[in-house]
Amino acid sequence: MKFDFTYYNPTKIYFGKNSLENLSGELANYGKNVLLMYGKGSVKKSGLYDKVVDILKGADKNVVELSGIKSNPSYSQLKEGARLVRENDVDLILAVGGGSVIDCAKGISVSAYCEGDPWERYWVNFEDVNNKIVPVASVLTMAGTGSEMNGGSVITNEEKTLKNGRVFPSNVNPKFSILNPEYTYTVPxxxxxxxxxxxxxxxxxxxxxxxxxxxxxxxxxxxxxxxxxxxxxxxxxxxxxxxxxxxxxxxxxxxxxxxxxxxxxxxxxxxxxxxxxxxxxxxxxxxxxxxxxxxxxxxxxxxxxxxxxxxxxxxxxxxxxxxxxxxxxxxxxxxxxxxxxxxxxxxxxxxxxxxxxxxxxxxxxxxxxxxxxxxxxxxxxxxxxxx
Structure with a gap:
């Protein structure tokens, strides 16, 4: 092994057909306010949305939703999510979807309480995140990006025609991710x-x-x-x-x-x-x-x-x-x-x-x-x- 390294990955993985059963227990570790994020509606067609919402309600959570996350999540969507986090004092961001939704969730988590322009600070100048970070968790519906177990966040700034990626430190990783391969069956x-x-x-x-x-x-x-x-x-x-x-x-x-x-x-x-x-x-x-x-x-x-x-x-x-x-x-x-x-x-x-x-x-x-x-x-x- 040529180079010295430090390895740490704090994401807890629940893997398998019954993995969603662990969501309720994990929710007990966070406050009442949850931002639920998802894409363009496939989670509703599959029935997964209803299952997650029922678990959130059963855990007595106040749920705010951000839907329609694009396959290449935009900076404008990130800013809207950051606004929702601040205005609703969100304690946990729950991303239900593929890597794009999870990437956007991590971007929101570091941007909500950022002073100044998060794009310039975190995706252009790659500054350290010195503000409050909102915890993220995920329920994965498409395999590919690996975003469910890392600190990466790729965001498209449509005004600047730039798609920039940033790998944040492990404290931005999802705290837990639920991986049921059956949830990927509905993906085209x-x-x-x-x-x-x-x-x-x-x-x-x-x-x-x-x-x-x-x-x-x-x-x-x-x-x-x-x-x-x-x-x-x-x-x-x-x-x-x-x-x-x-x-x-x-x-x-x-x-x-x-x-x-x-x-x-x-x-x-x-x-x-x-x-x-x-x-x-x-x-x-x-x-x-x-x-x-x-x-x-x-x-x-x-x-x-x-x-x-x-x-x-x-x-x-x-x-x-x-x-x-x-x-x-x-x-x-x-x-x-x-x-x-x-x-x-x-x-x-x-x-x-x-x-x-x-x-x-x-x-x-x-x-x-x-x-x-x-x-x-x-x-x-x-x-x-x-x-």
Whole structure:
């Protein structure tokens, strides 16, 4: 393990078919006022909303609601939530939904009592949070982001056409998260696939860095293999409990920081996709799918040994007789086939990107990278390959 690290994750996970039964007991640990957050109504159609509200009423809670959270949560929604928290003296923010709802909840939790502009302070200047933080909890309905077990919050500022992410310290993590794989069954197939690839991308972003023999890389390879295997099953049978439960846990592990320990990490694919999302409001995982293959083809020669290992240990490719370059390309090719199996887009045009957007996206993307430090010109080259 090359780098020193401190590991702490305070989120309590309740996992399984009966996990919602734990909500009432957890609510007893918080005050009377709860902000209930959810998306555009699928939780009502599924009946989950009624179950949660009944539990909240049974616990004698005063409930304030914030609904309609977008798949790319906006700063305007965050500000509205912060207002509701202040005006109703909210003691707990309960996010019922996917990662977007949970991301927004965490953003509200740090922003409600912020002095000054939270966007500038926390998502642009990355200042420490020195104000009151409102506790967050979640009931997860879509697997992918891992937001149920980390401090991440990705918010879109529509006025500035910027989609920025921030990983807050562990005191912003959900205090508890309820994960019932059955709650993910109602997610449309496209969204399920998008979430699967979001998880895959999280794993790749952490994997493609470093040249040391790191235990974390072996963990990453195992989680990737599990995700790939279960994704194949879920695409054929979306209500296969074993597959959906494995996918849900892969997503949580994939970004709860354990798969990034003692790693340099990359994250440039995410930075590029964030700006694609800012311009198109596309599904996050779909945007990642479009960017990933061209990006990895662009940087593979700078980390060739890891890409060869990816082909062998993740995809099980026999690389005997291949050059390193051929082996690396075969692994990236397997990733491309995985994206096709998930029936996700493979071009920026499919996401609504127009040619005139390319330089704007490139110039507004946060530059960085793992094996290769990307410039705006490099990012533009990748975008052209995606187009």
């Amino acid at each position: 197939k496209y969204q399920m696939a998008s979430g699967i690839f979001d998880t895959m991308s999280h794993l790749c972003e952490q994997y493609f860095s470093g040249d040391d023999d790191n235990t974390t890389d072996y963990i990453l390879e195992g989680v990737m293999r599990s995700l790939i295997n279960s994704a194949k099953t879920a695409m054929k049978d979306s209500e296969n409990y074993e597959a959906r439960s494995n996918i849900m846990w892969c997503a949580a592990i994939g970004l709860n920081t354990v798969t990034g320990l003692s790693k340099e990490q990359d994250w440039e694919v995410h930075m590029i996709e964030h700006q694609i999302g800012a311009y198109t409001d596309c599904a996050h995982g779909a945007g990642l799918a479009v960017v990933s293959v061209p990006y990895y083809m662009y940087i593979a020669k700078y980390g060739i040994d890891k890409f060869v290992r990816f082909a062998k240990n993740v995809w099980g490719i026999n690389t005997d007789g291949m050059t390193k370059e051929q082996a690396a390309e075969s692994g990236i090719g397997a990733l491309a086939e995985f994206i096709k199996m998930l029936e996700l887009p493979v071009s920026l045009r499919e996401l609504g990107v127009t040619e005139d957007m390319l330089p704007k996206i490139a110039n507004s993307t946060v530059p960085g990278g793992g094996y290769k430090k990307m410039s705006a010109d490099d990012i533009l080259n990748v975008l052209k390959e995606c187009f």
